[in-house]
Amino acid sequence: MRLRILTPGATTNKVIATIAVLGAAAAIAGLGTFATFTSSTSTSHTIASGTLSLTSGPVNRLGTGASLIAAGDSMQRAIDLNYAGSVDMGSATLTTSASTSSALDTDTTDGLRLAIDKCSVAWTESGPPYTYTCGGSVSTVLASQPLIGSNVGLSNLTLTAGTTDHLRVTVTLPSTAGNAFQNLSSTVGYTFTGVQRAGTSQ
């Protein structure tokens, strides 16, 4: 059989696509080579995957900044973390980064510090300036540490699908912050990341 001579352009793309699909199919098929030989009956069943979804709200005060703070000042902001999917979380981390930076966020000794705690029920808010009281039990999610951190592990979260954790984020400028911290500005973003639980027998 003689190959047709293909013209460049659209035909070339078709060749690339075809070979790519074949390659992918081969790879997936190849995965089976890692398995042991099995035999199966003709019985069939349905397997449906779950969803994992971490959302915030309805309470989310993290977008509310603080102006004209001084050494020793602290600010409290509440945020609800919702585990909205059908699969439980296994862990959650927090990454904070500064889009506008100053010694307030870069000085890990006397600069801003971050702590997070959790209330077993929704926080009761007053203010502004916002402060929160807990009508249930309080547990520590993140002990005080420098404001900026990457993939910092969070503790004592529920992480169960369909539930909500009520968090209070406290940012403090230590009383040891000297005059070098006057007249500065930092803008900080918070990213909570939830990762699914470990695989289990189903």
Add this chain to the structure above:
Amino acid sequence: MRPRAPRSSAEPPSIRRPVRWGAVIGSALASFAVVSVSLAGLSSLATGGPQTIVSKRIFPGPRSVPAQDFRDASSGTEANKSDQESYADAVVVQTGTAIASGTNRYLEYTMNSGRPGGLSVSSPVFNFRLASSGGAQSGNACFWFDVRSGGSVIGTHGSYASAAGCSTGTTQTSFSTAIPEVTSTDQVNGLVVRVYPWETGTKTKTVDVDTATVSGSTPYAAFTAYEIQSVDDTSGTPATTPWSLATVDATTYSAASNWPSAAPVTTKYLKPTFEPFVPTGSVVTGATLTNVWRASAAVTNGGTLCYYLETFNGATSLGTHGSAGSPQACTNSGTTFTTDTVSLPEVNTVAKANALVIKLYYWISPLCGGGGNPGCVKSVTDRAQVTFSYYLD
């Protein structure tokens, strides 16, 4: 070895490149699929912010300044007893010894620390006003100086060969020399300026110094830093003279006259004036007078030396603390100093802080002089200082 067979004419060059690319992409997809399967897990993100945090321009804190301007009206007539090197006036300090060029002997001034730290300073200058003390064969008064901070020399201005300034004869002349090496209030607070003066006469004379201050601006206010300690080394042996009202030490101020008997007299007082240079827009949260004082001699026979005080914004009365019937404080000791800390809540604005004047009215209670009564006494003041607490948003 068999020669490689020629490529089939059925594989034109136009198709070889797509085939190769297809293989590459397919391999990439295969790798991705394998790795994904081996590492996969679900994750999800929730975000908060951005959150902007801004700090105050000046943090809250106490800043203390001694009275540099001080008037004594214990006689009923005000006399200027201000710090001699703080103001351009007729009150001068004569060097302890006649001093010629090239001796490396000096006058040294330490500035007060009343400014908020951490602020940048612009246009700093050292203000020095001097003249020859005069006399037969006297000449002019000249000087050069260096600037010291934290124990180190941070700038030198002039020399014996090139004076920073020379006045003519006995005419007091002011010189303001830029000291750009001073860049922050942290340096201004406690700044030390060492002046090397000399007199050019054919017969060397002493020099009269009228003013030694440092002035400049922060981003929020202009300021003048006054000396709180001077050292005269013109003899080769340093003699230290603290400003009597600035620190608690052996240097004190004794009122010129005895205080009245039985009741205060509103024309007889001590009057310190304070210049904290609180920046416009600041929030003043407190002011406190510290008065460290005693009687010039023990008040005997059951008598006491007492006082009350009145605060003024310039000439406008703001409030009184104590009265003739209820003194702010009393003492009968001629040796032990009493430290009074008096809150001045009426000093609650920048304008009131920056023009704060206090009058302290003293008297001997119940009576002094005459048979059976204690002798009338003067007051001795070791410190007259106000601490202003404020911040600037």
